[in-house]
Structures are given as structure tokens and as C-alpha cells.
Amino acid sequence: MKKVVSPVQSLNGSIKVPGDKSISHRAVMFGAIANGKTTIEGFLPGADCLSTISCFRKLGVQIERSGDEVTVYGNGWEGLKEPDEILDVGNSGTTTRLMLGVLGTRPFHSVVIGDESIGKRPMARVTDPLKAMGAKIDGRGEGNYTPLAVRGGETKGITYESPVASAQVKSAILLAGLQSKGLTSVTEPFKSRDHTERMLTAFGVELKEDNTTVSVRGLQTLKAQHVLVPGDISSAAFFLVAGAIVKNSSITLTNVGMNETRTGIIDVLNRMGAHLQINNSKVVNEEKIADLTISTSKLSSIEIGGEIIPRLIDEIPVIAVLATQANGTTVIKDAEELKVKETNRIDTVVSQLKKLGANIEATEDGMMIHGPTKLTGGKVSSFGDHRIGMAMAIAGSVASEEVEISDVEAIDVSYPNFFDHLSELI
């Protein structure tokens, strides 16, 4: 499907961004392995989280959904049954990796597949440590790519030093650790998002955190909970950038998750000189939330690298759009992980923004953007990557002419009503 985005005169109004994708996945999965009835409010009905629901239904868990309200009837770890069907994760890396952590300890056979993009994403980062714990996993490239066949079983704890700062790796190992004998601990180079740690604690699990190491003792059970999902800061990011770069604009985003492991985009906006206000801060369900108001800003370039990268990894496509409107050269480095997302996001961001006249170049571990540039119209593609599609739409709103974006249906993965929200602000 194609969509044409026309240049806009201003963007004004208030939006309640959809539920957090990371938290929605975890609420379903943890509810599925917990004992009792877990209720989820503010669930993200995006394609990725629906894949998680569908996989856990195939694993024998009763899950009911009505819009953004979900009820999961968990029967503990033993409630998971050998699936009759293949578990299809669609486009979702989070579903794949976290579910592998669960399947790795279950004494049955299952097969995990996904779409073409998932088939190219590295899974050895979780299958290797899970195999070291005792799970049997095979797949293309010695268990690196889907389709993956899993036979879980008796696993033992592991002390694992992850080469990447990845919440998916950390979460998969911790989930397997919960069902293994002994202690499991994961250390990562920088702290990645900690929703798993927070939500497991809320579900009654005891875990220990020390800097970038998290440890759990095995054979723990989870107690069903009520989960209130905050708005996704990664979705809010598109409108935060839009509000800062479109002239005569002021946008309020309500109920945005402000977990510090996710707020790299806020730090970037502040450092670049954006007019950003944070109001009504509170804590709900172990997670911080706030309302954000952003208005048209004069921006300066910055360097982005190191520990902040995992705190804004999914926002880099739209940060690149932001940087095209900032004065000077913005350097994004230490972001090799972008190469193994839904697309190689260094390539797709650079090639598509170049089509709109951006002065941008790829580097080994990121990109450099020279601004400010008046973006032009043109034809671009999402390449099936939701975040590329939305970043292009925001670029289109400050371009001098129409931008035609192909493959926009990919946006349903994380933000099904994205274009409705954009229209509401015009």
C-alpha cells in the first residue's frame, strides 16, 4: 500500500499514543506463565503484540482480547502444552527471542517461524546461551535463523556475559533461568531496557540487580497481575520530532512511558535545544509516565554514542530526520545493532533520506547528518520496516513537496493509527 504525505503548515493538538510494545508483549507472556488471571489495560493491538497472543494461544493458553483490554488465563509453566501448529512470530523479534527463552525449558517440541525479515535476524545471540543451559535448538545456520526447532528440557542456570546490550537477549535468558536449577545471571555492556526486571518483580519474582548484571534464582513461579500499559515513547518519538521541526507547531503527547532505560530521545531533544516540557509525572505499575509538550524549535547538532544507544535504539530513524533540520553535523555512532533490526536501518535510513535531499552518509557504526537541509518531495519505501515508514512520513511533513511512501502497511506492527493521529494534528 502507498501513502502520500503532503507538506504541512503546522501541527497542533494532543494525542494519546498507543500502548508500549515492549510492555504489551511481556504482559501477555508473563501472564501466560503465571498462575491465575492477568488483566492488561492499554495493550498495544499492533501486529507484533498480536503475534505474541497468537503464539501463546497455540501453546494452550486461553487469552481474550477486546481492543486494548486483554485477559490471560495462566496455568503456570505446566499450563504450556506442545503446540499442534507452527508458532508464527510474524515480524516480531521480541516475540521470537523472549518466547525462545520460555520454550527452551519446556519438555516438548515446537517450531518457530516468522516473515522474511525475521528470517534474516540473528537468533544465535539467544539460542547459544539457551543451548549452553541445556535446551535443544536447531535451525538454519546452526540455530541462528528461523525456522527454529526447539525441544526444551532440564536446564541449569548460567552466568552469561552478553556481547550486546539487548533486552531481548537478557529477557530470554532470565525467563529460561526462572525455570532452571541454580542461579542465572546476565551481564551486558550497557544497561538495556529493564521492563522485564520491573514486571517480573510485580509478578512476584525475586531478582537481583547490580549495575548491568541481573540475577534470578531458578524454579520461581509468577502470580497473575493487573498490568496498566503506558504509552510507547518509541511511538511518541515520531510526533516529538514532528513538533520540533514543523513550523508553528505545538504537540502534547499524554501518558508517555518515561522509564529511564527508554528516554534517550528526551536527552537528545534537550541537548539539541528543543522546547520540551514534561508535566504530570507519576509512577504506575513500577513504570514512570508523563505528559510531554513539544513546540517548534531551533536545533543544534550533537554527537550520539555510547551508553545512550540502547536507550534510543528504535528512535534512530526519526532522530536522523530531526538531525536534517539541525544546524551542524550530527554524528550517530556505536549503533551497529541497527544493521540487525527489521531492515538494516543504517542503509534504509540513509538511502531513503538521500532520496529526499538530505545530506546524510552511512558510517561503519551509524551515520552522519549535515543540516539544516530543506527536504524535497520524492518516492521512498518503508522496505517493510514500520519505523522507516513512520520516519519517512515525518520527513514528508517538512518537505517542500509530496512524499510518496510505499509499503506503509508495515506501520501496523507498532502504531496502527499513526496516520489518523498525524491527520488529527494538521
Ligand SMILES: O=C(O)C1=C[C@@H](OP(=O)(O)O)[C@@H](O)[C@H](O)C1
Ligand atoms: O526487549 C524489547 O522489547 C526490545 C528490545 C530492543 O531490541 P534488542 O533487544 O535487540 O536490542 C528493541 O530494539 C526492540 O524494539 C524491543
Ligand SMILES: C=C(OP(=O)(O)O)C(=O)O
Ligand atoms: C526492533 C524492533 O522490534 P523487534 O525487535 O521486536 O522486531 C522495533 O520495534 O523497532
